[in-house]
Amino acid sequence: MASLFIRFFDEPGPAPIEELGGKCASLVDLTNAGMPVPPGFAVTTDAYTAFVQSSGVADDIHRLLGEADADDVASVDAVSARIRDEIMQREVPAVIRDEFAAAYERLQSRFTTPVPVAVRSSATAEDLPEASFAGQQDTYLWLLGRDEVAEHVRRCWASLYTSRAIVYRLRNGIPNEGLSMAVAVQKMVDARTAGVAMTLDPSTGDRSTIVIDAAWGLGELVVSGQVTPDNIHVDKVMLTVTAETIGDKHIELVPDAAAKTIAEREVGPERRGIRSLTDAEAAQVAAMAKRAEKRFGVPQDVEWAIDRTLPEGENVLLLQSRPETVWAHKADRQATTTSGFGIQSITQSLLSQIGR
Secondary structure, eight states: OOOSSEEETTOOSOOOHHHHHHHHHHHHHHHHTTOOOOOEEEEOHHHHHHHHHHHTHHHHHHHHHTTOOTTOHHHHHHHHHHHHHHHHHSOOOHHHHHHHHHHHHHHHTTSSSOOOEEEEEEETTTTOTTOOOTTSSOEEEEEOSHHHHHHHHHHHHHGGGOHHHHHHHHHTTOOSTTOOEEEEEEEOOOEEEEEEEESSOTTTOOTTEEEEEEEESOTHHHHTTOSOOEEEEEETTTOOEEEEEOOOOOEEEEEETTTTEEEEEEOOHHHHTSOSSOHHHHHHHHHHHHHHHHHHSSOEEEEEEEETTSOTTSOEEEEEEEEOOSSTTHHHHHHTOTTOSOHHHHHHHHHHHHOO
8 A cells, every 4th residue: 555655756656746845756757767866765745744733833933924025034034933943843643653764764775785865955945947946945965864864854844934034035036825845865876976967958958958967975965065176178079078177176075984974074185186987977967967857857956976885887867857947947037138138147147956
């Protein structure tokens, strides 16, 4: 019997956003398409909804959000703190706890030794076509142990009501009614190199080029803009490197086995000046991004990693794929301005993508 509150990525069938949120729906779809996605499962939106309704939090959330003023930082912060505290303190129904525990053990049983996981939020509103919602909720990396992971699932639920998420929804007219949160629990990648790839050139819209940003370690520093990555252009047909700019890549995120967490460390000068992935690896990343684009039928913005623990040929992994937003609605923007898609609009769109 299928679980109401858990959906493994490799379970066949549709991947509805209203059940899985944007991120988890994409991971289920990509896994079922045979893409190299690290294994994991989603704690569905039904779990979140059952929790807030059974615990009484739903009424409090509605009341408190009615007091929030997007232009009053103090009021939003107070509302955010109250809601998040209630979500962290109220009791989760036993049926949800039991299903989560069974799913966590089932995931761990696929490996010979316990593996760390990433816990990532997957809100139902994060992929609205006119709103860049990515980055509004939380992600937690390198977690070990069922209880620790369960606590961070709850933290992801609570992150639906961070101050910036509340303000973002208020200012963009996104209603809170019907808003929900799924959570991805996924085997952590021990990334030697990671980054993003776009199946067009974001600066020109050229769909014959795949543009890859890459840096050492986990990709979060690339996504957040904390490092200057290598920028590599790959011909989409030939899968050959056509241009490159070597970034400084001055820091990286790597596992700290003793502390059972990740740590930021400085990258030595000998690695800063060299490209963080080979031509062959760039071709593999580009080919994978092309497959994602073909799967979804529109240009994609892909997060990827090269796992240092896996053999060559199996180590290029797909972590996430979402529709590209810089050029996706260019025609609509052109229809509302006489000046076309000017450089200011490009810059604003690119900046909106940084806050993933």
